[in-house]
Amino acid sequence: MSEKSKLVLALPKGRILEEVMPIVRAAGIEPEAAFDDPKSRALRFSTNHPELDIIRVRSFDVATFIAFGAAHIGVAGNDVLLEFDSTEIYAPLDLGIGYCRISVAEPKEASENDDPTRWSHVRIATKYPNITQRYFAERGVQAECIKLNGAMELAPRMGLCQRIVDLVSSGATLKANGLVEMETICEITSRLAVNRTALKTRSDEMTNWIEKFREALDAKAA
């Protein structure tokens, strides 16, 4: 089968991959050995299904590859899907992994005299400028976002801004940096995401894989 006619499953690099792989395997997909070889420089992998390849890329890039139809199926957190906000991506399944939330936080000493319902303008350091601007715009607050790629928790101490919008899991990192969660913007889990055009033009194959993931989740829940 030629490389171009194969379906491509895009998986996210990093910590979340450990939670994703048991579901991928329960859906009957076994990548070639190089996938688990930490020394491999390969980016694309064959599987036990000749018609299905896997790519392993950063979580934001999973959304980009799917949105442009270069990958057909993938796994991404809904933080990434909400930030990316593409009409070309449809996310039919909640995989029930990667639980966390996107929250607004600010320094403990500031929060004690602060009432979020009275904010009129906020300056926020975040990896999620689109999510942040939409969230605040809905209640008439203009959010000026400073895009950071990491270490958001540093920003208030450094005088970059008073508030941050970030992924929060246990809350330990916020606490360690003297920050308090003010509001939760949304709950996050990882989703199975698919390219809408592929779902129409290669309906049988795509539906088959979505069904396989759904069965894997049902078996896990049972």
Added chain:
Amino acid sequence: MSEKSKLVLALPKGRILEEVMPIVRAAGIEPEAAFDDPKSRALRFSTNHPELDIIRVRSFDVATFIAFGAAHIGVAGNDVLLEFDSTEIYAPLDLGIGYCRISVAEPKEASENDDPTRWSHVRIATKYPNITQRYFAERGVQAECIKLNGAMELAPRMGLCQRIVDLVSSGATLKANGLVEMETICEITSRLAVNRTALKTRSDEMTNWIEKFREALDAKAA
């Protein structure tokens, strides 16, 4: 000395830090022990100079912290400085480390019949949309950029686009992915970068540190 009145030196995380630290130390700056502790979750570190702290953040965030005046001095590649393109950042010293280049590449089989001087519109996967658009605009070519955070080399094979703009060091990764360098956009090294306002308002301290880095480079070259 209060945290707010200290000067902050922003250093980039990752591989380049190993090349940066000998210069930082030659400039007489020794961070606290936690800086070299891989288990430390700290993001800000004191140094042997009570008036100088260090933060360690991603390379793009070094530029953001300096541009907003939350860090006063820092080290960043000119890829980051060119992409960020802030009038608030002044880069007085080339540190002579982190040598690489930003290049345009495309698949070997495409390149054999392709003449870059005849391009009128290009679609490009890159981490550097600003650099890419400016470079092509200068010769009247409109570049449609697809922003990826990594694994750019995958994009042509996946049908995302024909061409990429990426950092190239040895060229081995391009070759391994069947890509050929078509043009070099610019040569890259790491620079000492400073916040312009701090250079005016805290002129003595700032000039002193720039001078210390210059002496460290001169000693290395001698």
